[in-house]
Amino acid sequence: MTLSSLGEFALIRRLAGLLSDPSPEDVILGIGDDAAVLRFGSEYLVATTDTMVDGVHFIGERVPWEDTGWKSLASNVSDIAAMGATPLFALVTLALPADARVEDSEALYAGLRACAGAYGVAVVGGDIVRAPQVSITVALLGRSEQRDGNPLLLRRDGAQVGDVIAVVGTVGDSAAGLLRLLEGASADDPLARAHLHPVPNVAVGAKAVAAGIRCGIDVSDGLLQDIGHICEMSGVGAIVRALDVPISDELRRAYPEDVLRLACTGGEDYQLVLAAPHPLIEALAKLVTERISIIGEIVESPDHRARLLDADGNESSFPQTGWDAFRS
Amino acid sequence: MTLSSLGEFALIRRLAGLLSDPSPEDVILGIGDDAAVLRFGSEYLVATTDTMVDGVHFIGERVPWEDTGWKSLASNVSDIAAMGATPLFALVTLALPADARVEDSEALYAGLRACAGAYGVAVVGGDIVRAPQVSITVALLGRSEQRDGNPLLLRRDGAQVGDVIAVVGTVGDSAAGLLRLLEGASADDPLARAHLHPVPNVAVGAKAVAAGIRCGIDVSDGLLQDIGHICEMSGVGAIVRALDVPISDELRRAYPEDVLRLACTGGEDYQLVLAAPHPLIEALAKLVTERISIIGEIVESPDHRARLLDADGNESSFPQTGWDAFRS
Numbered sequence: 308m309t310l311s312s313l314g315e316f317a318l319i320r321r322l323a324g325l326l327s328d329p330s331p332e333d334v335i336l337g338i339g340d341d342a343a344v345l346r347f348g349s350e351y352l353v354a355t356t357d358t359m360v361d362g363v364h365f366i367g368e369r370v371p372w373e374d375t376g377w378k379s380l381a382s383n384v385s386d387i388a389a390m391g392a393t394p395l396f397a398l399v400t401l402a403l404p405a406d407a408r409v410e411d412s413e414a415l416y417a418g419l420r421a422c423a424g425a426y427g428v429a430v431v432g433g434d435i436v437r438a439p440q441v442s443i444t445v446a447l448l449g450r451s452e453q454r455d456g457n458p459l460l461l462r463r464d465g466a467q468v469g470d471v472i473a474v475v476g477t478v479g480d481s482a483a484g485l486l487r488l489l490e491g492a493s494a495d496d497p498l499a500r501a502h503l504h505p506v507p508n509v510a511v512g513a514k515a516v517a518a519g520i521r522c523g524i525d526v527s528d529g530l531l532q533d534i535g536h537i538c539e540m541s542g543v544g545a546i547v548r549a550l551d552v553p554i555s556d557e558l559r560r561a562y563p564e565d566v567l568r569l570a571c572t573g574g575e576d577y578q579l580v581l582a583a584p585h586p587l588i589e590a591l592a593k594l595v596t597e598r599i600s601i602i603g604e605i606v607e608s609p610d611h612r613a614r615l616l617d618a619d620g621n622e623s624s625f626p627q628t629g630w631d632a633f634r635s
Numbered sequence: 636m637t638l639s640s641l642g643e644f645a646l647i648r649r650l651a652g653l654l655s656d657p658s659p660e661d662v663i664l665g666i667g668d669d670a671a672v673l674r675f676g677s678e679y680l681v682a683t684t685d686t687m688v689d690g691v692h693f694i695g696e697r698v699p700w701e702d703t704g705w706k707s708l709a710s711n712v713s714d715i716a717a718m719g720a721t722p723l724f725a726l727v728t729l730a731l732p733a734d735a736r737v738e739d740s741e742a743l744y745a746g747l748r749a750c751a752g753a754y755g756v757a758v759v760g761g762d763i764v765r766a767p768q769v770s771i772t773v774a775l776l777g778r779s780e781q782r783d784g785n786p787l788l789l790r791r792d793g794a795q796v797g798d799v800i801a802v803v804g805t806v807g808d809s810a811a812g813l814l815r816l817l818e819g820a821s822a823d824d825p826l827a828r829a830h831l832h833p834v835p836n837v838a839v840g841a842k843a844v845a846a847g848i849r850c851g852i853d854v855s856d857g858l859l860q861d862i863g864h865i866c867e868m869s870g871v872g873a874i875v876r877a878l879d880v881p882i883s884d885e886l887r888r889a890y891p892e893d894v895l896r897l898a899c900t901g902g903e904d905y906q907l908v909l910a911a912p913h914p915l916i917e918a919l920a921k922l923v924t925e926r927i928s929i930i931g932e933i934v935e936s937p938d939h940r941a942r943l944l945d946a947d948g949n950e951s952s953f954p955q956t957g958w959d960a961f962r963s
Contacts, residue, residue: 310740310765311733318737319763322729325744326751326758333723334757343759345724347778348678354759356726356774360766396662396673398684400772401650405639405961409646412638416653423654429662430654431671431682435647437638437960438688440767444728446684446774450675632765633733 315632341389351451351458355386361441372411374503376418383447385507385577389525391461391516392449402438459516461523466541466582470605473588475579477555482573505577518591522582529574529629534613544608553600643960669717679779679786683714689769700739702831704746711775713835713905717853719789719844720777730766787844789851794869794910798933801916803907805883810901833905846919850910857902857957862941872936881928
C-alpha cells in the first residue's frame, strides 16, 4: 500500500501503534498532541519537531530565504505555545544540495535567528546534511509551568461539553497569502506576510494556562481540522458558527468569494484555538491585547466531528477540511 | 559560493557564527560538541540530532528498512554516549514520497523501536512529511549525571597534553561493510552488519565519566578526523600509532591492502574515543568487558592536528581524513 492511498493521519496512527509499549512514567504526553510533555527531574520539558521541505512546504525560488528561516522556527514555537509552554532551546537540521548557494543558507539562518531572538530561543545545535532538495527540520524544547507538582498545559484532550471555542487573531490570511504568492504577488504583500512570517501566540498561551484554561491547539492544518483533532482526542463534538469566525479586512477584500473556505480550511495561521468554560475565556480576553473571538461550542457528538454552521444553522462543508501531507 | 566549494565544516562555522550571540547561562555547551548540554531546573539535559538521507547516507533499495531504522536512532544514541550521558526521549521525523510503501515505513519503525528498546529510549513524538526522497531525522534527549552541581561530561575540549588516546572496540568495520554492500554482499555479511547495525557505547561512556574521564568523541566522520575535532577544540595535537589501531579479523581478511585507510578514515563505527591520563583509562578498562585500546597520545602542536605514525615513526596520510557532507 502506498502512503497516498493511506493518508497522513492513518499512517501516523499505524506507526505510533508500532511504538505503543507502555510509556515510561516520565512521559506525561507522548505522540498525539502539539508537543510531547516529559518529566525531567522536578521540571516539565515540552518537546516538538517540525519540517519544511522545498517544493512541498515552501517554494525556495519564490520566497525570501530569510522568511523560510523565520517560519521554520515559528511553526515549532507555535506548537510550544499551543501547549501553554515557553520555548527555550532549538536544534536545527539543514538539508542542502551540494550546489546550494552559501548566501541563501546564511539568509535562512538570519531569519531563524530573528525568530529565535523574538521568542527568547537559543539555537544550541543541529546537523547539516546533503540532500537533493532543501529542507529545514527544527526540534524545539520548552518548559511548562507547574502548580502543585503538575504541569499546566493546553491539551488536545482537555475539551468538555459546554466549553466555548475561542480563536486568537484572525484565520485564513496565511492560505490567502499563499494564493497571492502563487498569483505573483511579492513577499511584501500583507497577506503574503501572514503566510511567510507567522507570529505565534506564546504570551497568550502562557496567560491561558495561568487563567485556568486547559485545552488548546494551534491552527496549522486548518481551523476545522484542528478543532476536529480536539474533538477526537477529547471524545466530543464541536459546532463552529461561520458568522463568528474572525476574518481580516485584507482577506475579505482579496478573496470575497472564498473567505469562509480559506478561513476554515486554510491552515498555517499559527493562531491559538482554545476550548474552556466561557468565564475563563472572558478572563483571558481581559489579560491580553490580541483579539479573542468566540466561534462555537463543544457539544456531545458520537462521531467526534467539528461542524460548521451557517447563519441559518445549516451545516456547511468543503471538499477538504485541511492539510494532509500525502493526499492531493 | 556553493557549498561544495566551501565544505561542511566551514559552512557550520559560518552559520554558527550567525547565531553566536552570547549564549544564555543555561547553555552549558552549544554548537560544536557531539551534543548540546543544557541546564534544566536542577538537572542537565543533553540534546542532539542526526539525519539520514536516502542516496546520501544509505541506499534504500539495497539495505533492509529495519536496519535503516535502527541506525537512524543508533547514530544519535552514540552522540549521547559520546557525552557520557544516558539517552531518554526521541522525536522522529520521517520524510517520505507519496508513493512510498507503507510496509517499508513500518519496517523502518520496527528497527527504530528495536534500538529504542535496547537503549531504554521512549519515542515521544515527531513529524511525517512528504518529500521527493526518504529521510529520517531523529532528535534525541538525554540526561547527564552530575557531581557537586556540575555535569559529568565527555567534552571535545577536555584533552590535555600527556593524555593517552583510547578507542573502544575496533574501527573500520563499518566502512568495510559499506564496501562489501556496494560489491553485492547481503545485509547478513558480518562487516555489513557493522555498517547497518552499529552498537553505540552508552554503558562505556557512563562508566568513563564516573571514572573521572572528561574528554571523548564518537567515531562518526572517521577516526583521524574525529581525533582532529578533539585537537581543534582542546587546542592540542595528537599522535596515533598505526600499529595500535584496533582492527577486526574480518576487516583484515576482507581488505588486507586497505586495512589502515578504512580503520583511520572510514567513519560510522560509532565507537567511543577517549583522551585521559593513563591511569584513568586503565581503571575504565577494568570496569568494562569491551576491548579498550590505547592508540596514541595528546601532544603539544601549534596546528592542532592528529598525526598517524607508522612502525618507523614516519607520518602516514590519506587523500581524505574522513567524511565531509559537501565535498566529493
